[in-house]
Amino acid sequence: MVDDATVIDAIRPVRDPELDESIVALDFVTSVVVVDDHVTVRLRLPTYFCAPNFSYLMVADVREAVLGLPDVASAEVLLEDHFTSDEINDGVNSERGFEASFPQYADGELDDLRLLFRRKALMSRQYRLTRRLRDTGLTPAEMASLTLRQVPRGDHLDEHLDEYLEARGELHIATDPDAPLLVDGAGRPVAADAAEEHLARARGVAFSAELNAEFCSGVLATRYPDARPSRREETV
Amino acid sequence: MYEKDGEKYYIVDGHVHFWDGSPENQLNKYGKGFINCFYDYHQNLSPEEYVWPREKFEKYSEETMMKDLFEDGYVDKAIFQPTYLTDFYVDGFNTTAKNAALADKHPGKFIANGAFDPRDGDKGLAKLEQDAETYGLKGVKLYTAEWRGDSRGYKLDDPWCMKFLEKCEELGIKNIHIHKGPTIWPLNKDAFNVDDVDHVASDFTGLNFIVEHVGLPRLEDFCWIGTQEPNVYGGLAVAMPFIHSRPRYFAKIVGELCYWLGDDRLTFASDYAIWHPKWLVEKFVDLQMPEDMVSELGEITNDMKRNILGLNAARLYDIEVPEEFRVPAEPEAAMAANA
Numbered sequence A: 001m002v003d004d005a006t007v008i009d010a011i012r013p014v015r016d017p018e019l020d021e022s023i024v025a026l027d028f029v030t031s032v033v034v035v036d037d038h039v040t041v042r043l044r045l046p047t048y049f050c051a052p053n054f055s056y057l058m059v060a061d062v063r064e065a066v067l068g069l070p071d072v073a074s075a076e077v078l079l080e081d082h083f084t085s086d087e088i089n090d091g092v093n094s095e096r097g098f099e100a101s102f103p104q105y106a107d108g109e110l111d112d113l114r115l116l117f118r119r120k121a122l123m124s125r126q127y128r129l130t131r132r133l134r135d136t137g138l139t140p141a142e143m144a145s146l147t148l149r150q151v152p153r154g155d156h157l158d159e160h161l162d163e164y165l166e167a168r169g170e171l172h173i174a175t176d177p178d179a180p181l182l183v184d185g186a187g188r189p190v191a192a193d194a195a196e197e198h199l200a201r202a203r204g205v206a207f208s209a210e211l212n213a214e215f216c217s218g219v220l221a222t223r224y225p226d227a228r229p230s231r232r233e234e235t236v
Numbered sequence B: 001m002y003e004k005d006g007e008k009y010y011i012v013d014g015h016v017h018f019w020d021g022s023p024e025n026q027l028n029k030y031g032k033g034f035i036n037c038f039y040d041y042h043q044n045l046s047p048e049e050y051v052w053p054r055e056k057f058e059k060y061s062e063e064t065m066m067k068d069l070f071e072d073g074y075v076d077k078a079i080f081q082p083t084y085l086t087d088f089y090v091d092g093f094n095t096t097a098k099n100a101a102l103a104d105k106h107p108g109k110f111i112a113n114g115a116f117d118p119r120d121g122d123k124g125l126a127k128l129e130q131d132a133e134t135y136g137l138k139g140v141k142l143y144t145a146e147w148r149g150d151s152r153g154y155k156l157d158d159p160w161c162m163k164f165l166e167k168c169e170e171l172g173i174k175n176i177h178i179h180k181g182p183t184i185w186p187l188n189k190d191a192f193n194v195d196d197v198d199h200v201a202s203d204f205t206g207l208n209f210i211v212e213h214v215g216l217p218r219l220e221d222f223c224w225i226g227t228q229e230p231n232v233y234g235g236l237a238v239a240m241p242f243i244h245s246r247p248r249y250f251a252k253i254v255g256e257l258c259y260w261l262g263d264d265r266l267t268f269a270s271d272y273a274i275w276h277p278k279w280l281v282e283k284f285v286d287l288q289m290p291e292d293m294v295s296e297l298g299e300i301t302n303d304m305k306r307n308i309l310g311l312n313a314a315r316l317y318d319i320e321v322p323e324e325f326r327v328p329a330e331p332e333a334a335m336a337a338n339a
Helices: A004-011 A052-067 A085-093 A111-135 A140-144 A155-170 A192-223 B029-045 B054-058 B062-072 B096-105 B118-135 B159-171 B195-203 B219-228 B247-260 B277-286 B291-297 B302-316 B331-338
Strands: A029-035 A038-043 A074-079 B002-004 B007-009 B012-016 B077-080 B110-112 B139-143 B175-179 B208-211 B232-235
Touching: A004 A029, A004 A038, A004 A052, A038 A052, A052 A074, A052 A085, A052 A111, A074 A085, A111 A140, A111 A155, A111 A192, A140 A192, A192 B029, A192 B219, A192 B247, B002 B277, B007 B277, B007 B302, B012 B062, B012 B302, B029 B054, B062 B096, B062 B277, B077 B096, B077 B302, B096 B110, B096 B118, B118 B159, B159 B195, B195 B208, B195 B219, B195 B232, B219 B232, B219 B247, B247 B291, B277 B302
Parallel strands: A038 A074, B012 B077, B077 B110, B139 B175, B175 B208, B208 B232
Antiparallel strands: A029 A038, B002 B007
């Protein structure tokens, strides 16, 4: 029989798509119950009115992650205290899809939304890496001429490079050593004279996600006094 | 007005409410969920001594509001932004009529904005005309996530909304306050997206679009459209209270907004009664840009604070500001004006 810790480990890579943080770190997972080969996971969110589309993605991603475990035959994921808990829980656990779960209110699935926020995550991660590179004396224009192979390595740099490469991989953007360091959301290289503005915009994307994560974590801890959300290292 | 270290500030609170979120007025679980959500915001970001009991927060008195804003909170003029939510509350959450009644009782203190909903069609257009005459509207507040029967919201560039904006232009309602929320049609798209603001701001250059909560949670998208549309403004409600619990975050919000839009396009707001203007004003005047952020984002000066705290909103709403609170014109501009 699978144990709780294994289930949590399987859920850990599931991220809040808007905040680009693990939902385990954000403390959105309230309980895991394993009975034989059936797993029940309960989730909570910072507010009753969190956007239903992002909420649905998290519930669906958790269910998929749990079902991916070898000793699990069935899984039920339940979002609690949310204005669309019923629609989301029914929809995800019966694998109906988003549009069929909200028949009057949606005109498609959530692939475009997910793509949009993966691109934002790419920009945030790119900013966090390049901010460290600036500390080593590199200018945005110089960074635009670097390939991934030429990126300086070091303690914090490696961590930031890894998370940046992960985001590139998810978007099918080249991660080979000769690929350019700076790319836009569609994977196109950034010209040296556009690098300054590119990174200023990336700074805005990273800051916005971080600010939202701060707000959401604070409200979660107000709503559920037992919640202990933790977050990645802050840039502000 | 607020005065510190010999500096004087004229205060316009650009976003206040006189709401009724009490159980008696709640129509369903959504009404309960809505006020609970506000209460969590209030508890989470207020200094401890400013946190109210839940019952008071659900429904507060006229006396409380007048004292908080005008006796204790340094506010010279407050702008009501109505929030109807008639699918959640029996008599609405706070309506133009209720706000205007209070404004009438206390002349010179409030500006009562109206609202429209494009889904009301021709009837709504007629009502807007009538409201403009009754209340002398200079602004409207739109909540694009508002539920209406089977509808979960609308976009600003929907054809009917464009008709209402044309009507606003015609009626001299030049300030359009926009508040995004978690729902919209279709629900599979990002409801907080502000691209529709970009679209209508280009089409209606005679109108000012004040994006409430500076586009949060899409601050970066808001900053970007702000660089391209000179008639787009940022209302600081909800961003302000970070000044207490997370001052570095707040400094960076203001820094980013000044970097992309400029301090002449930002307006102070408490979102009363979610937060109290007294501590927001005091802390804002004390704000210094942290040293390590100055190179990227610049300083924040007293004149910038004066603009944000009152002068910008005064310009939008033709509020007469006494000479002593104004920012002296730049020497070149003054010379040009005299020439």
